[in-house]
Amino acid sequence: MGRVHPFLDDGRICLTNNAAERALRGIAVGRRNWIFAGSDAGGCRAAAVFTLIETCKFNDVDPQAWLADVLARPPDHPAKQIDELLPWNWKAGQIAATAAA
Known part of the structure; x- marks a missing residue:
């Protein structure tokens, strides 16, 4: 116990x-x-x-930037990948996109 x-x-x-x-x-x-x-x-x-x-x-994410990005995505974003839009996953995606550029 x-x-x-x-x-x-x-x-x-x-x-x-x-x-x-x-x-x-x-x-x-x-x-x-x-x-x-x-x-x-x-x-x-x-x-x-x-x-x-x-x-x-x-999660050290700018709420305004996150909201602007996430609210612009839903028409094209697959429902099975909605967890990618959560703040901690979104931040990781932004870092990866910046590193790839």
């Missing part, structure tokens, strides 16, 4: 959630604006977009 506190075995695990709280601070500051999302579905879509943007930041 695993340990209840894995940070006792692995010194790389952070003891706090400060990084996650800092990432959400901008959203919390604007929370009065988010009540105007229009509907519950609009709120869910906003949460999904915020999650993708924070995932970009976490």
Whole structure:
């Protein structure tokens, strides 16, 4: 049976959630604006977009560049390769394309 506190075995695990709280601070500051999302579905879509943007930041990807590229691709991009558009895979693809050029 695993340990209840894995940070006792692995010194790389952070003891706090400060990084996650800092990432959400901008959203919390604007929370009065988010009540105007229009509907519950609009709120869910906003949460999904915020999650993708924070995932970009976490993976050192420029969210604006990622969104511009990813939103321009879907008509031509195969559905079976949608995982290539995730921020961590997209960054790797950009690096490979730059190295090949």
